[in-house]
Amino acid sequence: MSSRERILQAVRANRPDRRALPDLPVAGPLTADAIPRFVAMVESVGGRAVHAPSGSELAAMIDHAYPDAREILSTVDEYPRSTVQVDHDTPREALQHIDLVVLRGSLGVVENGAVWLADDALPHRALPFVTTHLVLLLRADQLVADMHGAYAVLQLEHDTPGFGVLVSGPSKTADIERALVIGAQGPRSLLVIVI
Amino acid sequence: MTIRDHAGAAEAFTADAERTAWHDEALWFVRAKRDEVTHAIPEWEALRTIASGIKAHTLSLLDDYLEEFERNAVAHGVTVHWATDADEHNRIILGILRERGATRLVKSKSMLTEECGLNHYLEAQGITVVDSDLGERIVQLGHEAPSHIVMPAIHKRKAEVGALFAQHFGTSPEEDDPNRLADAARGPLRRALFGADAALTGVNFAIAETGGIVVCTNEGNADLGCHLAPVHIACMGIEKLIPRVADLGVFLRLLARSATGQPITAYTSHFVRPRTPGQFHVVIVDNGRSEHLGRPDFREALACIRCGACLNTCPVYRRSGGHSYGATIPGPIGAILSPGIDLAKHASLPFASTLCGSCGDVCPVKIDIPGQLYRWRQLVARGGHLDVPKRRAMGCLGRILGSRRYYEWAGAIGRMMLRLAPAVPWLVRRTAWGRERELPVAPRESFRDWYRRNRDT
Amino acid sequence: MTVALFIPCYVDQCYPQVARATLAVLEARGVEVVFPMEQTCCGQPMANAGCQDDARAASERFVRTFSAYDTIVAPSGSCVAHVRHHFDQLPPTDAVRRVRARTVELCEYLLTLPEAPVVEFPYRVGVHVGCHTLRTLHQGTPSELGASGDGPLHTLLRRMPGITLVPLDRADECCGFGGSFAVDEPAVSARMGSDRVADHRRHGAEVMVSADMSCLMHLEGIIRRQGPPLPVMHVAQLLNGERP
Structure with a gap:
């Protein structure tokens, strides 16, 4: 008998009587102050967030925030400043020194400041993690109140991307004496721009 | 790492008082943060x-x-x-x-x-x-x-x-x-x-x-x-x-x-x-997980999502350190999972707790950790994994407390010994209780003696 | 109405003054109290040590002794918690069900009675809440479940004119007694106790008060070993007009 069969058989023999699957909570309502609350939440998890209504100021703002960035990859029209090209087949060595990545998120969660990025927004899955600085653009109408709202909108059960990630703040660690250090192995900073 | 029983390893960890204080405060801080965000x-x-x-x-x-x-x-x-x-x-x-x-x-x-x-x-x-x-x-x-x-x-x-x-x-x-x-x-x-x-x-x-x-x-x-x-x-x-x-x-x-x-x-x-x-x-x-699924009193522990909240809140874990558990998963959740893997080896873990119950309160999937600790203790004893002196002491205590006559007699002797003990402080300090604590000051008369004398008609 | 008084074994033997105070406090409120002499212990010391079978004779004796009474009051949350929650090891006879349902912790019971004459207590009091009283009997809300809610112990103390309840850094941290834990793991147990005492001292407590004498037995042992003196008292003693 295969290990698969052995495990399944043991589970079948030992599983308890059937228990009902509880109903899930409904998504919380998006309040009028959703944008400032989202911005505050991103900052509380170590990121920076701005509510920037105008498109032209946006590019200047990014330029201003990362004056030393040399290897830049942007997938957003508002910031056409890519200096490197990346796709699935780009060898990993070429990703090692990327300074700035600018991507478009498709959903933001007010309760935890997370932004959803999936395969369709990622020329290479490693991009949000390898870069020193990450900038995410998000439309204000893409905010949801909480995680229940997030999954209700994403509908991954019907159309799942190969990969998707919720990004809440920059890379961080508290593994040395519980002291918070921003920029562990991944990005040292995160800027979320709500437009 | 050599596997020692929890009390011994915990004692070694607490011997460094400064580190223990830091460890306790560091984890308490995490628990306090958890309290703040969950209560919101x-x-x-x-x-x-x-x-x-x-x-x-x-x-x-x-x-x-x-x-x-x-x-x-x-x-x-x-x-x-x-x-x-x-x-x-x-x-x-x-x-x-x-x-x-x-x-x-x-x-x-x-x-x-x-x-x-x-x-x-x-x-x-x-x-x-x-x-x-x-x-x-x-x-x-x-x-x-x-x-x-x-x-x-x-x-x-x-x-x-x-x-x-x-x-x-x-x-x-x-x-x-x-x-x-x-x-x-x-x-x-x-x-x-x-x-x-x-x-x-x-x-x-x-x-x-x-x-x-x-x-x-x-x-x-x-x-x-x-x-x-x-x-x-x-x-x-x-x-x-x-x-x-x-x-x-x-x-x-x-x-x-x-x-x-x-x-x-x-x-x-x-x-x-x-x-x-x-x-x-x-x-x-x-x-071993499918086997654990077959234990009605303990299967609920398989719901654990490994958040570590029970470790942070546990007053024993905070002072004994994770290595004292001698198991992959330390803390209260480890103390109820490990006995299912090897009861004899991990027999001391269900006792590494005061049964204060805080672990069960913070568990995000509501595992009854204190209840399981209590139940594992019973299985450890029934399985013959308790120290022989403790096993005998409990048998003896059970017989004394099960009988009014033995109880009153043992109570009188016990109080007499407690009254004599301060005369031999070196001996007191060699007992598990007296190592770091004074014994209670025993009265000449128990409550029941007083009640019998004054009230029982 | 007659109330049966259950005095835990270690209180009977080591703290008769607490038992007498309990009796006095109940009688002062017009309660008719009897102390059935056949009682010994609820069985918790053995059961918590894993030896439920060895606890059985004591637990059965408890049931026999108390099953005839409508209300059984004990000045110990931990023992009451054991009777209510761990007597499921006994066959669920009517008698067992009765004593489990009718055994009440002293403070909880006192709150069901009309308010008694006020007793002053002009001291700064550090309140020690026993874990079983808090988390098994659900007297109050543990700090991990919400902003610390006071239980019957706090309510009774707050009624005493002149009293100040000192705030603590950790309102309901375990003292480290834990029954056999105190002797199984003396190092950790004593460390927990020292930390608890230090919290009370830091906030200027002049006396530590609890509804659980077992915690106090452990804490008092630590205080007396380490010094300086800090009196410990059972809440019944305060309500009975005693002073530190």
Whole structure:
């Protein structure tokens, strides 16, 4: 008998009587102050967030925030400043020194400041993690109140991307004496721009 | 690490009073943060109840959900493996690596691979293993096991980390600034992540309806590993299943808040299909879990989502340190899981508790940890794993307290001895009670003697 | 109405003054109290040590002794918690069900009675809440479940003119007694106790008060070993007009 069969058989023999699957909570309502609350939440998890209504100021703002960035990859029209090209087949060595990545998120969660990025927004899955600085653009109408709202909108059960990630703040660690250090192995900073 | 019983190992840890105080305060701080963020969510208790219900439901149909998960994972191009025990798990991983000629493996946090002893196994086969989570890397360099399931190196002071890094990363031996130390590790860890032949991750949740897995990290090391290496191997216990994607909404709201007081981890990665080009393997491991499922009094522990909240709140864990548990999973949850793996070896763990009950209150999936500790104690005693003197003492005490005559007689003698004890302080200090505490001052007359004299007519 | 008084074994033998105070406080409120002489112990010392079978004779004796009474009052939350929650090891006879349902912790019971004459207590009091009283009997809300809610012990103390309840850094941290834990793991147990005492001292407590004498037995032992003196008292003693 295969290990698969052995495990399944043991589970079948030992599983308890059937228990009902509880109903899930409904998504919380998006309040009028959703944008400032989202911005505050991103900052509380170590990121920076701005509510920037105008498109032209946006590019200047990014330029201003990362004056030393040399290897830049942007997938957003508002910031056409890519200096490197990346796709699935780009060898990993070429990703090692990327300074700035600018991507478009498709959903933001007010309760935890997370932004959803999936395969369709990622020329290479490693991009949000390898870069020193990450900038995410998000439309204000893409905010949801909480995680229940997030999954209700994403509908991954019907159309799942190969990969998707919720990004809440920059890379961080508290593994040395519980002291918070921003920029562990991944990005040292995160800027979320709500437009 | 040699396995000692909890009391002995705990005593060794508390011998360093300053470290114990720091350890206690550090973890209490995490608990306080957890309190603050969870109390800000009015529906917190309802979420716990729902999470507990989803896990109970999943366990009641676990075989069906495992098959559904496998079916969907395979349809998405994932290679699914099944391992009945630690040894098979290790062999499967070695096989995947060998097939690709992989010799450099980076790992993100996985308590399961700790449980299976994967690192030692692979290293003996010539594979270089680098734990890429900073805390895991610290304990790996120190040839230690994690002492906490979320903060693996919480037992180490920054000066000790500095000494390790001086040796391995060339920092100054005096360096003890966490920021600069973490920065010193960033380069070598990124180099390992960029140069690996394969990346291994744990699994926080496996979703039956998509065949996908979710991995939660703060450092981004799991993603750096598996999006850069040609092979991603994810290892999961059979209990990681949840039925629906939408269930994640409940568990992800609970997990990080319970663990560290964060609203969610920095990265919550949903892996469904292999990247192009690349391979994606999932190893499903039993290693005693199906047997545990068959124990009605204890099966609920399989609902654990490894947040570590019970460790942080446990007044014993905070003072005894994680290594005192001599098991992969320390703390209260470890004390109810480990006896199921080897009752004789872990017989002291259910007693490493005052049964204060706080662990059960903070558990995001409402595992009755104190109840299970109490029940495991009964099985330890019935299984003959108690120390003989304690076993005899309890038998004797039971007979005395079961009889009014014996009780009154023993009470009188006991009070007399307590009155004589202060005359021999050296002897008092050699008892377990008197080592650090004075004995009660015993009265000449018990309450019942007084009552008999004054009231009983 | 007649109330049966259950005095836990260690209180009977080591702290008769607490038992007498309990009796006096109940009688001062017009309660008719009897102390059934056949009682010994609820069985918790053995059961918590894993030896439920050895606890059985004591637990059965408890049931026999008390099953005829409508209300059984004990000045110990931990023992009451044991009777209510762990007597499921006994066959569920009517008698067992009765004593489980009718055994009440002293403070909880006192709150069901009309308010008694006020007793002054002009001291700074550090309140120690026993874990079983808090988390098994659900007297109050543990700090991990919400902003610390006061239980019957606090309510009774707050009624005493002149009293000041000092705030603590950790309102409901375990003292480390834990029954056999105190002797199984003396190092950790004593460390927990020292930390608890230090919290009370830091906030200027002049007396530590609890509804659980077992915690106080452990804490008092630590205080007397380490010094300086800090009196410990059972709440019944305060209500009975005693002073530190």
